[in-house]
Amino acid sequence: MSTSKTEYILENDVEVNSRESVVDIKKNKQKKGILYDIYFNDKNTIAELSQSLNSSIPSITALVDELVEEKWISETGFAISRQGRRPAIYGVNPNKNYVLVLDINTHDTRIAVLNLKNEIVFSQVSDLQLKNNPSFLETLFQLVDNIVEQKVSKGKDVIALGVSIPGLVNKKTGINYTYKSLNSQDVSLGKLIENYYNLPTFVINDSKATAFGEYHFGLAKGKSHVLSVNVDWGIGLGIVINGEIFDGASGFAGELGHIQVNPDGVLCNCGKVGCLDTITSASSLLKNIKDGLRNGHVSKLDEYKDSLENINLEIVIDAAQKGDGFAIDIIHNIGLELGKGLSIAVHLFNPQIIIIDGVLSKAQKLIVNPIEHAINKYCLTDFKEDLSIEISQLSEDAKIFGVHAYVVEALLKTA
Amino acid sequence: MSTSKTEYILENDVEVNSRESVVDIKKNKQKKGILYDIYFNDKNTIAELSQSLNSSIPSITALVDELVEEKWISETGFAISRQGRRPAIYGVNPNKNYVLVLDINTHDTRIAVLNLKNEIVFSQVSDLQLKNNPSFLETLFQLVDNIVEQKVSKGKDVIALGVSIPGLVNKKTGINYTYKSLNSQDVSLGKLIENYYNLPTFVINDSKATAFGEYHFGLAKGKSHVLSVNVDWGIGLGIVINGEIFDGASGFAGELGHIQVNPDGVLCNCGKVGCLDTITSASSLLKNIKDGLRNGHVSKLDEYKDSLENINLEIVIDAAQKGDGFAIDIIHNIGLELGKGLSIAVHLFNPQIIIIDGVLSKAQKLIVNPIEHAINKYCLTDFKEDLSIEISQLSEDAKIFGVHAYVVEALLKTA
DNA sequence: TAAAGTAAATAATATTTTTTAATAAAAACT
DNA sequence: AGTTTTTATTAAAAAATATTATTTACTTTA
Numbered sequence: 001m002s003t004s005k006t007e008y009i010l011e012n013d014v015e016v017n018s019r020e021s022v023v024d025i026k027k028n029k030q031k032k033g034i035l036y037d038i039y040f041n042d043k044n045t046i047a048e049l050s051q052s053l054n055s056s057i058p059s060i061t062a063l064v065d066e067l068v069e070e071k072w073i074s075e076t077g078f079a080i081s082r083q084g085r086r087p088a089i090y091g092v093n094p095n096k097n098y099v100l101v102l103d104i105n106t107h108d109t110r111i112a113v114l115n116l117k118n119e120i121v122f123s124q125v126s127d128l129q130l131k132n133n134p135s136f137l138e139t140l141f142q143l144v145d146n147i148v149e150q151k152v153s154k155g156k157d158v159i160a161l162g163v164s165i166p167g168l169v170n171k172k173t174g175i176n177y178t179y180k181s182l183n184s185q186d187v188s189l190g191k192l193i194e195n196y197y198n199l200p201t202f203v204i205n206d207s208k209a210t211a212f213g214e215y216h217f218g219l220a221k222g223k224s225h226v227l228s229v230n231v232d233w234g235i236g237l238g239i240v241i242n243g244e245i246f247d248g249a250s251g252f253a254g255e256l257g258h259i260q261v262n263p264d265g266v267l268c269n270c271g272k273v274g275c276l277d278t279i280t281s282a283s284s285l286l287k288n289i290k291d292g293l294r295n296g297h298v299s300k301l302d303e304y305k306d307s308l309e310n311i312n313l314e315i316v317i318d319a320a321q322k323g324d325g326f327a328i329d330i331i332h333n334i335g336l337e338l339g340k341g342l343s344i345a346v347h348l349f350n351p352q353i354i355i356i357d358g359v360l361s362k363a364q365k366l367i368v369n370p371i372e373h374a375i376n377k378y379c380l381t382d383f384k385e386d387l388s389i390e391i392s393q394l395s396e397d398a399k400i401f402g403v404h405a406y407v408v409e410a411l412l413k414t415a
Numbered sequence: 416m417s418t419s420k421t422e423y424i425l426e427n428d429v430e431v432n433s434r435e436s437v438v439d440i441k442k443n444k445q446k447k448g449i450l451y452d453i454y455f456n457d458k459n460t461i462a463e464l465s466q467s468l469n470s471s472i473p474s475i476t477a478l479v480d481e482l483v484e485e486k487w488i489s490e491t492g493f494a495i496s497r498q499g500r501r502p503a504i505y506g507v508n509p510n511k512n513y514v515l516v517l518d519i520n521t522h523d524t525r526i527a528v529l530n531l532k533n534e535i536v537f538s539q540v541s542d543l544q545l546k547n548n549p550s551f552l553e554t555l556f557q558l559v560d561n562i563v564e565q566k567v568s569k570g571k572d573v574i575a576l577g578v579s580i581p582g583l584v585n586k587k588t589g590i591n592y593t594y595k596s597l598n599s600q601d602v603s604l605g606k607l608i609e610n611y612y613n614l615p616t617f618v619i620n621d622s623k624a625t626a627f628g629e630y631h632f633g634l635a636k637g638k639s640h641v642l643s644v645n646v647d648w649g650i651g652l653g654i655v656i657n658g659e660i661f662d663g664a665s666g667f668a669g670e671l672g673h674i675q676v677n678p679d680g681v682l683c684n685c686g687k688v689g690c691l692d693t694i695t696s697a698s699s700l701l702k703n704i705k706d707g708l709r710n711g712h713v714s715k716l717d718e719y720k721d722s723l724e725n726i727n728l729e730i731v732i733d734a735a736q737k738g739d740g741f742a743i744d745i746i747h748n749i750g751l752e753l754g755k756g757l758s759i760a761v762h763l764f765n766p767q768i769i770i771i772d773g774v775l776s777k778a779q780k781l782i783v784n785p786i787e788h789a790i791n792k793y794c795l796t797d798f799k800e801d802l803s804i805e806i807s808q809l810s811e812d813a814k815i816f817g818v819h820a821y822v823v824e825a826l827l828k829t830a
Numbered sequence: 831t832a833a834a835g836t837a838a839a840t841a842a843t844a845t846t847t848t849t850t851a852a853t854a855a856a857a858a859c860t
Numbered sequence: 861a862g863t864t865t866t867t868a869t870t871a872a873a874a875a876a877t878a879t880t881a882t883t884t885a886c887t888t889t890a
Contacts, residue, residue: 081865438847470877473840500884848876
């Protein structure tokens with residue numbers, strides 16, 4: 001019997017014989033299905049579960065009882081009904097198991113603990129940076145150890161870890177290219193963490209995590225074809241199709257940042273010329289601002305003229321929102337270029353919704369409007385009929401929730 | 416009980432009570448699963464089916480017996496075994512049911528009859544053209560009626576129709592934009608055919624059908640992430656992900672032909688400027704050839720200098736394959752541009768294989784090489800590691816097989 | 831060519847699951 | 861307060877399914 005990652009959870013709780021019988025397989029599957037339905041699909045009464053899982057009410061009752069016995073779920077109340085007895089509602093037990101989420105960035109690292117009710121029990125941002133830090137992993141382990149020690153009653157209830165990280169994550173080897181470039185080792189970050197904590201660990205690209213969060217808990221909830229654009233220090237595209245993260249053959253899908261948009265453009269750090277990243281990312285925005293100021297552009301931001309290194313994105317967005325024409329123009333242009341790039345993704349994926357995430361999403365309408373304008377200009381009309389473009393409401397939490405949902409799904413998913 | 420299209424087949428053969436019991440639902444599902452596995456997955460022994468469907472051998476045996484009884488399948492022989500009794504092999508019954516496939520083009524219409532063993536029983540190409548023909552549908556019905564009359568023993572065994580058509584096909588409304596533009600009616604071509612023949616009818620975009628054919632029966636067989644480029648009078652992209660056609664929210668996904676590649680380009684018939692279609696399609700190839708000859712380019716094709724209207728694609732490709740430098744150059748350039756466009760699709764979909772279909776695929780290496788070159792130039796290296804680019808071996812049959820598989824899948828798919 | 835070994839098919843038995851039914855409990859309506 | 865509606869619980873009969881044992885069919889080996 002192969003012990004795949006998705007088998008972790010229930011194996012310890014359900015009697016598993018040396019050779020699993022068909023009955024046990026089915027039973028396990030159904031129990032996972034119940035948990036999955038309760039967690040993701042808001043099916044929380046016996047009747048709903050019975051319908052959704054094509055099983056009789058007595059059977060589901062028995063399985064639900066087992067899950068209650070095993071502390072996975074518990075009766076949380078009663079549903080409202082127009083008449084008749086109110087059905088009992090079952091919910092995931094929030095206090096039995098926790099998932100630890102690590103949001104690793106180039107500029108900081110966030111560590112969060114979530115319960116299975118999708119509540120952030122604890123969250124801490126550390127200034128631990130991924131770049132140029134050879135002892136990154138040791139420091140990370142120390143930080144996590146401390147938190148687990150203090151916040152999760154000696155860690156005996158953490159059942160899995162989820163890691164969000166920028167850059168390509170190879171689905172087959174688990175190798176992350178950001179971490180790899182850091183210490184030039186062909187090792188899987190996930191495996192390293194998994195070995196250290198002896199817990200199932202799932203690594204996911206940051207933009208994919210964000211998209212998944214938007215799908216499960218944000219404005220994209222329930223939409224079948226979702227794009228989330230992570231406008232950050234690079235451009236990341238997360239794609240969720242029919243509730244599943246779209247990975248591509250190796251896990252690299254959605255690499256919008258390195259399509260060529262300007263053959264005569266500047267050299268990108270990927271080695272190619274004129275990538276979208278070189279034009280529309282937050283870094284290129286700051287560069288444009290600084291260049292403009294140096295060239296004597298009139299702007300509120302003039303006050304930074306002699307200390308350009310102090311300008312950051314918040315300052316620029318703030319100036320734009322207060323009406324500074326120069327800042328508005330720069331953001332507008334970036335939006336137009338990004339929208340042009342996105343219109344290709346629209347033609348290829350035909351999405352229902354595009355959600356703007358990442359630092360630049362703070363610019364709200366100032367960034368959405370030009371994006372929308374460009375999409376109107378470059379997309380065939382049929383593609384726009386069912387398409388909406390929205391600013392994220394979850395903001396940076398989208399990523400955390402997304403990683404968490406990814407972990408829970410990986411643990412519960414019926415093969 | 417809703418009667419969805421996918422329920423058509425087995426409903427008539429399995430006793431269906433007014434309210435379907437859980438057992439019946441499961442039984443029906445399993446019987447569909449068996450047919451599906453036999454048709455698509457080459458699972459054809461009791462043991463294999465038992466494993467694949469998580470059901471005991473006696474249960475599967477009983478269901479298989481029922482399906483044999485109902486003439487869906489039959490014992491076709493015995494498998495080889497290294498030792499012990501040889502298991503019986505079951506195969507789809509080729510002579511019970513037929514699917515009628517209509518491949519509608521702008522230049523001709525092909526009508527094919529296939530049995531459930533995926534064999535083309537009959538095929539006929541008519542010069543019926545979709546464009547500018549108000550009585551298109553009546554003529555089509557007449558053609559089909561004749562064929563059914565003569566070839567399929569009074570049509571009593573045709574169980575479904577599949578239609579391949581160029582242009583966008585709206586998944587929700589069933590409206591095809593090519594047929595719509597023809598007679599400016601907001602009607603679903605599929606519904607019209609379905610009503611006329613009173614048979615389930617499935618309409619699918621031609622490039623999607625081709626991709627599906629390549630996935631099930633061509634070089635892309637078994638690959639999880641497949642792109643098929645239909646280089647025809649326009650550029651069509653068919654996408655198959657994990658064995659399913661990727662449709663997008665409205666069915667429009669894969670519209671590669673109308674991404675802008677040249678802001679200063681010519682007007683496209685879609686109304687936008689500089690679309691990939693205007694540069695890389697077969698029509699633009701012919702235009703380039705003719706322009707070149709008019710401008711006095713030296714070439715074997717000179718002989719057509721005074722009768723340019725007689726030049727067609729076959730002639731050009733033939734000249735190129737015989738070494739004509741001018742024809743080779745033109746094809747090469749188109750390949751480069753197409754490859755550049757495709758590299759965007761590679762970044763977004765991260766496919767394992769790209770198959771070149773359509774009329775231009777006849778140019779073999781002359782078109783593949785520049786495509787490959789461009790992808791090497793514009794794609795990040797990680798994307799190329801598991802990627803292969805191939806010329807279709809199925810040629811025009813890919814589309815027919817693809818439509819057929821699409822119909823069978825739609826009929827059999829377990830909800 | 832016969833015996834031994836292996837695997838599939840079948841039959842018999844055991845188990846699980848569903849169905850049915852009857853009763854209890856909870857809520858809303860009259 | 862009583863009736864109606866809906867859900868929950870339990871039990872028992874019926875049906876479906878899995879497991880085990882046996883028989884059959886075939887291959888290999890001696």
